[in-house]
């Protein structure tokens with residue numbers, strides 16, 4: 012069985028990181044070899060302590076940014092398959108084995124997930140839903156990527172795809188960037204998931220990150 016490295020970025024997620032690690036362990040223990048890498052940016056709460064206590068490896072990355080955290084985590088990952096998710100209980104960690112199986116049985120390189128397929132009530136505000144729809148539409152038009160949800164943060168992919176492109180963004184825009192590149196340069200698919208209500212405070216800055224993402228798409232395209 013191929014090893015899975017589960018990479019989780021954190022910034023002050025003490026109320027949820029333990030729950031996420033528990034769910035990852037319950038899903039993978041005895042199913043596949045795995046490791047859990049928590050990439051933390053200067054948490055001032057008990058995030059690191061909880062992660063270490065639950066057996067995860069904590070990677071310190073003090074340079075801010077969601078994309079930066081992932082790039083650092085990917086460099087440290089030893090599994091041939093990498094799975095990503097937020098530290099906030101929104102994504103179904105229990106789906107990781109199913110998605111890894113799908114990757115292998117269908118000969119895929121990259122799987123991203125579609126949160127719009129089954130979203131819990133209150134999991135995403137109307138403003139964020141609209142923003143995500145606009146960004147997803149922009150990605151479809153500008154890059155012809157067949158994704159409904161360009162901002163989903165749960166991906167399961169072969170580590171080898173990372174050798175095929177360079178990720179420029181250090182921020183939230185890395186989420187759409189990795190999809191654009193993976194769909195262009197490898198065999199990729201989007202799979203529906205259930206998206207849950209967040210535990211703890213959101214780190215995303217709606218307007219700043221939303222407009223930043225849109226700007227990123229246009230800059231990358233033209």
Ligand SMILES: Nc1nc2c(ncn2[C@@H]2O[C@H](COP(=O)(O)OP(=O)(O)O)[C@@H](O)[C@H]2O)c(=O)[nH]1
Nearest residue numbers: 020021022052075076077080097098213214215
């Ligand atoms: N290491 C690190 N993690 C971050 C940073 N910004 C956000 N995160 C984490 O990235 C994930 C996504 O952030 P979140 O607030 O859930 O954004 P949303 O899901 O887009 O609303 C969470 O697990 C955050 O703790 C950062 O600068 N560094």
Ligand SMILES: [Mg+2]
Nearest residue numbers: 097099101209
């Ligand atoms: Mg989140």
